[in-house]
Structure formats: structure tokens, C-alpha cells
Amino acid sequence: MTPEAKEAQDSRHHEMPEKQRAALRKAIKLEWATIVWVLFSIVLVGVVAGQSQAMRSAWIEDMLSLVPPIAFLFASRISKAVATRKHPYGKHRSIAIGHQAAALALLIMGSLLIYEAVSALIKGERPPIGLAILFGHGVWSGWLMIGVMISVSIPMVIVGRVKIHLAKDLHDKLLYADADMAKADWGTAVASTVGVLGIGLGFWWADAVAALVISASILRDGVVNMKAAISDLGDGRAMTYDNSATHPLNDEVEKTALEMHWVKHARARVRDQGRFFHTELFVEPVEGYTQAPEEITSLVKQIQDLDWKLQDVVVSIVEKIDRLQAPS
CATH class of the missing domain: 3.30.300.30 (ANL, C-terminal domain)
Structure with missing residues (x-):
């Protein structure tokens, strides 16, 4: 077989049907849009976060949510490489490696944030929320925090649900992990809102408890995705895209x-x-x-x-x- 024929054969090998190719193109566009939106959210949340532990945890979670889409974009490009003598199976496992990298980031940051939240509870820290000047009028900063959290979470929840369908079509666990995090963004918004309102009502501990809830959610995502990534990299039996069952x-x-x-x-x-x-x-x-x-x-x-x-x-x-x- 000539080198040209071998290259043509390799390019056909591991080729996806048109439905999956279209899903991949859509997923790539959504991931780029996600990165842009998350960067905007990071700036917005950072501006209004103040000294609220819950808002800082939500802000860090936003930064962490950049890891899966970036890993997906890199893995999608790398996985296109054809099989060679050095890499006889191709580089399709870049998807699992990206999945593991995203899970590791979640595990580390979730653990650190839980430590900070527990420390704040033990020390009895009372974060102040003052007034902000908006259009010449004094506004309680808590309302700005709540408004920002709700506003930035709604698009993420919608996009997350779209990504889940694409992850199923592509059998892409990295994309599913990203979608699951985005879909659960409403939980972060609710927890941070409760924490901020708690401070306003005089319950100083509400902020740290809300931060603990958000941190526990981050840690849970890290544990679940790390187990799935290790199973795949360790040659476990093929599972469904959401790891809920053995693949039929x-x-x-x-x-x-x-x-x-x-x-x-x-x-x-x-x-x-x-x-x-x-x-x-x-x-x-x-x-x-x-x-x-x-x-x-x-x-x-x-x-x-x-x-x-x-x-x-x-x-x-x-x-x-x-x-x-x-x-x-």
C-alpha cells in the first residue's frame, strides 16, 4: 500500500457520520461562546463580590468553569490526529485526559473553598455589605450581587441543557461534564442569593454556609468526574456518556x-x-x-x-x- 493510500485509509478510519460531525461543529461553537460569556461573568461577579464568601466562591467557580470548554477545544483538535506507528490507536484518549484535567481542577478548588468556608464559620467572620452609588442613588450592594448572579446563570443553564444533548450524540464525557456544571449553575446562583440575603437580615453565618454549599457542589463534580475519567483511562468497560450504566x-x-x-x-x-x-x-x-x-x-x-x-x-x-x- 502506498503512503498516499495509507493516509487516505487512516483519514477514513474513525470518521464520524454527518450527524455527529454536525453536533461536533455546534459543540465547538457553543464552547467558544461559553468561554466569552464566562469571561464576562467573571468580570461582572468580581466587580460586585465585595467581601462575601459566597460571592467569592461563585466567582472562583466561574473561573473553574473555563477549564472544561478549553480542555474540550484542545482535545477535539488533538483527537483528529490519524493513527501512526508511535500512536497506533490515534489520539482519541485526549478526550479522557481533558476530562481528568477538568476533574482535578474541580477537586483541588472545591477542597480549598470548603476549607475557607469552614474557617469563616469557625472564626465567626461577619462580611459587611454596604451601599453602592448607582445613577446618583445609594443602592444596597446585596441587590446588585443578587441581580448579577441571576443574570449570568440563566444563559449557562440553557446552554448546559443543549450541551447535554450534544454530549449524548457524540458520546463525549468531557462535554457532558461541562454541560452538567453549566446546567447546575442555578444552584450556585440560589446559594449565593440566600447567603447575601442572610447577611442583610443579620444572619452573619448565612454567607459562609452558602459558600460551603457551593464548594461542596464543586467538590462533588470533581469526585464524580475524576472517577469516570480514571475508569476510562484505566481501561474499564465502556460506559454510557453519563456513566450511569454499562454501555449496551x-x-x-x-x-x-x-x-x-x-x-x-x-x-x-x-x-x-x-x-x-x-x-x-x-x-x-x-x-x-x-x-x-x-x-x-x-x-x-x-x-x-x-x-x-x-x-x-x-x-x-x-x-x-x-x-x-x-x-x-
């Missing part, structure tokens, strides 16, 4: 193999490479039957036709299937 393709691959007249037993090892799955299928043929090479090729093609994610498929003929560890 694990069983469908084996079922397809067993439908072949020459297959006695089959066991699949399907692992998540990012948006695509790498599939190793071990087949025990019917006793006394010698399968032709074209029969194996036909089986590979049938598996690939099950789903666009199943493009990297390897079929191995083994003497006894029970020598392989049963999937858990």
Missing part, C-alpha cells in the same frame, strides 16, 4: 458474533477511547470448523455496522473462551 454495545457485540453459524462462544472487551470504542472480540469456533478469512472480515464489518463508535475492531480466534476472565 458491550453485549451487542457478543450477540452479533453468536449469530454467526461458526461461532460457539464469544466474549468482547470494549474500552472507551474517547468518542470511539476499541473492541477486542475473542471467538471460540464450532468444534471441527475452520473459518475462512473472509468470514472473520464479515464479522468485523457486521460489528462495525452496529454503531459508528465501533470502528476499531479486532477479532481473535481462541481455543477455549473460558480461559478469559468473565466481564464484571
Whole structure:
């Protein structure tokens, strides 16, 4: 095979259908829009935050929310690289690496913010909220904080719901993590609003408690996404895009193999490479039957036709299937 033919073959390998390509283009545009909006939100929240612990936590959460979209944009570009001798599986796992980087940022900052919130409660800190001059009139700064938090969270919630549908179409866990954080932005707005109102009503501890709630949410996102990223990078069984269940393709691959007249037993090892799955299928043929090479090729093609994610498929003929560890 000439180098030109090999390059053409590699460019077709791991190619997504038009529906997924359109979803990816839309996701990239949304991520750029998200970055612009979050930068605007960071400036706005920073201006009105004052000494409120809850507002500072919300401000830091806004900065953290830049990590997933930036990681997604980098990973989407890197994952396009074709397979080479040095990287025989391509660079699709850049998606999982970006997912892990985003989770690590959430874990670290969530832990630090919880420490600060607990320290504020123990020390009994009473953050003052004064007056701001707006159009020549004195306005309680708390109203500005509440107005800003509600205003900046509404678009994020809407965009988050759109991203979840795109993450499902693309089987992109990094995009789903970003969408889940954005969709939950209303929780941050509510917590910070309660904290600010609490200060206004004389409950000094309300601000620190609200900051603790926001910090716990950040830490929870970090833990959930870190577990998912480690599972994928550690070659765990392929899961659904939201990690809620084992992906049904694990069983469908084996079922397809067993439908072949020459297959006695089959066991699949399907692992998540990012948006695509790498599939190793071990087949025990019917006793006394010698399968032709074209029969194996036909089986590979049938598996690939099950789903666009199943493009990297390897079929191995083994003497006894029970020598392989049963999937858990």
C-alpha cells in the first residue's frame, strides 16, 4: 500500500457520520461562546463580590468553569490526529485526559473553598455589605450581587441543557461534564442569593454556609468526574456518556458474533477511547470448523455496522473462551 493510500485509509478510519460531525461543529461553537460569556461573568461577579464568601466562591467557580470548554477545544483538535506507528490507536484518549484535567481542577478548588468556608464559620467572620452609588442613588450592594448572579446563570443553564444533548450524540464525557456544571449553575446562583440575603437580615453565618454549599457542589463534580475519567483511562468497560450504566454495545457485540453459524462462544472487551470504542472480540469456533478469512472480515464489518463508535475492531480466534476472565 502506498503512503498516499495509507493516509487516505487512516483519514477514513474513525470518521464520524454527518450527524455527529454536525453536533461536533455546534459543540465547538457553543464552547467558544461559553468561554466569552464566562469571561464576562467573571468580570461582572468580581466587580460586585465585595467581601462575601459566597460571592467569592461563585466567582472562583466561574473561573473553574473555563477549564472544561478549553480542555474540550484542545482535545477535539488533538483527537483528529490519524493513527501512526508511535500512536497506533490515534489520539482519541485526549478526550479522557481533558476530562481528568477538568476533574482535578474541580477537586483541588472545591477542597480549598470548603476549607475557607469552614474557617469563616469557625472564626465567626461577619462580611459587611454596604451601599453602592448607582445613577446618583445609594443602592444596597446585596441587590446588585443578587441581580448579577441571576443574570449570568440563566444563559449557562440553557446552554448546559443543549450541551447535554450534544454530549449524548457524540458520546463525549468531557462535554457532558461541562454541560452538567453549566446546567447546575442555578444552584450556585440560589446559594449565593440566600447567603447575601442572610447577611442583610443579620444572619452573619448565612454567607459562609452558602459558600460551603457551593464548594461542596464543586467538590462533588470533581469526585464524580475524576472517577469516570480514571475508569476510562484505566481501561474499564465502556460506559454510557453519563456513566450511569454499562454501555449496551458491550453485549451487542457478543450477540452479533453468536449469530454467526461458526461461532460457539464469544466474549468482547470494549474500552472507551474517547468518542470511539476499541473492541477486542475473542471467538471460540464450532468444534471441527475452520473459518475462512473472509468470514472473520464479515464479522468485523457486521460489528462495525452496529454503531459508528465501533470502528476499531479486532477479532481473535481462541481455543477455549473460558480461559478469559468473565466481564464484571
